[in-house]
Amino acid sequence: MRIVLVLRQRKFIYFGRYRHRFDLSRLQLRTSHAEIEGMPESNEIEIRLHHLRRSFYEGRRERVVLDDVCVEFGRGESIAIRGRSGSGKSTLLNLIGAIDAPDAGQVIVSGVDISDLSERDRTLFRRQHIGFVYQAFNLIPTLSVADNIRFVLELNQVKGQAAAQRIDELLVAVGLGDRADSFPDVLSGGEQQRVAIARALCHAPSVLIADEPTGNLDDGTADTILGLLNELVRQNGSTLLIATHSLRVATSCDRTFELHGGRLEELSSGGDDA
Numbered sequence: 001m002r003i004v005l006v007l008r009q010r011k012f013i014y015f016g017r018y019r020h021r022f023d024l025s026r027l028q029l030r031t032s033h034a035e036i037e038g039m040p041e042s043n044e045i046e047i048r049l050h051h052l053r054r055s056f057y058e059g060r061r062e063r064v065v066l067d068d069v070c071v072e073f074g075r076g077e078s079i080a081i082r083g084r085s086g087s088g089k090s091t092l093l094n095l096i097g098a099i100d101a102p103d104a105g106q107v108i109v110s111g112v113d114i115s116d117l118s119e120r121d122r123t124l125f126r127r128q129h130i131g132f133v134y135q136a137f138n139l140i141p142t143l144s145v146a147d148n149i150r151f152v153l154e155l156n157q158v159k160g161q162a163a164a165q166r167i168d169e170l171l172v173a174v175g176l177g178d179r180a181d182s183f184p185d186v187l188s189g190g191e192q193q194r195v196a197i198a199r200a201l202c203h204a205p206s207v208l209i210a211d212e213p214t215g216n217l218d219d220g221t222a223d224t225i226l227g228l229l230n231e232l233v234r235q236n237g238s239t240l241l242i243a244t245h246s247l248r249v250a251t252s253c254d255r256t257f258e259l260h261g262g263r264l265e266e267l268s269s270g271g272d273d274a
C-alpha cells in the first residue's frame with residue numbers, strides 16, 4: 001500500500017499494479033501496417049506517428065499541443081526533440097511511451113498500434129516495451145539501488161537469481177557495482193541518474209524515452225550521463241528519444257527535431273540551433 005502511494009505521488013505511472021503477463025499476440029492482432037494507408041511496411045521502423053493530434057482544454061478553450069504530426073523513427077536511432085518549454089515535448093513522449101492516448105491519429109510502436117489500447121493494455125505494453133528516464137530521476141526513496149531495479153524486473157517476471165545477476169551486470173555497466181545496497185538519498189544526482197538508466201534498461205526495452213534527462217545535472221556530469229545513455233542504448237539496440245532544451249544534448253543524437261506551434265520539424269543538420 002505504501003509503495004503504491006509513493007508511486008502515485010512521484011508519477012510512476014508506468015508501474016501499474018497488475019501482474020498479468022503481457023499478451024502480445026492479442027495486441028498484435030489489433031495492428032496491421034496495411035491498415036495505415038500509404039505507409040510502407042518495414043522491419044526497420046520502430047516508431048510511426050500518423051496524423052497525430054493532442055489537445056488540452058483550458059475551460060472551454062482548446063489548446064492544440066500536437067497538430068497533425070507524421071514521422072517515422074528507425075530502430076536503434078537516437079532522436080533529439082527540441083522545443084521551448086510548453087512546446088509539447090513531454091506530451092509527445094508520453095504518447096510514444098503509452099502513458100497518454102491521442103485525440104486522433106495513430107502511434108505505432110514496435111509494430112503495435114498503441115493509440116487505441118485500453119488503459120490496462122497500455123500499462124502492460126509500457127511495462128514490457130518502454131524504458132523511462134526523467135529529469136528528476138524518480139527513484140523510489142524507500143528502496144535500495146538494487147531493489148529499485150529489482151522492482152521493474154519483477155514486474156516483467158524476472159526474479160531470484162536471474163534478477164540478481166541482471167542487477168549486478170547493469171550496476172557494473174553504469175559504474176555503480178559497489179552501490180547496490182545504498183539508498184537514493186545518499187547518491188549524487190549523477191549517480192541517481194545512472195541508477196535510473198540501469199532501471200530503464202533492465203528489461204531491454206525497444207524504446208527508451210528520456211525526458212530532459214540532464215536537466216538537473218551540471219555540464220560535466222550531463223556529458224558523462226549522456227555518453228553512458230547512448231552507449232548502453234546502442235548495446236541494447238533500443239531506439240532513444242530525448243527531449244531537451246540543450247543544443248549539446250541534441251548534437252549527440254542521430255537526428256534532431258523541433259516542436260513548434262504543434263508541428264514537428266526535422267532540423268536540416270543534427271543539432272542546428274534555431
Ligand code: ADP
Binds near residue numbers: 057085087089090091
Ligand atoms: P514541454 O515538455 O515541451 O515543456 P508539455 O508537453 O509538458 O511541454 O506541455 C505542452 C502544453 O500542453 C503546455 O501548454 C501544457 O500546459 C499543456 N499540457 C500538458 N499536459 C497537460 C494536461 N494534462 N492538461 C492540460 N494541459 C496540459
Ligand code: MG
Binds near residue numbers: 089091211243
Ligand atoms: Mg517537458
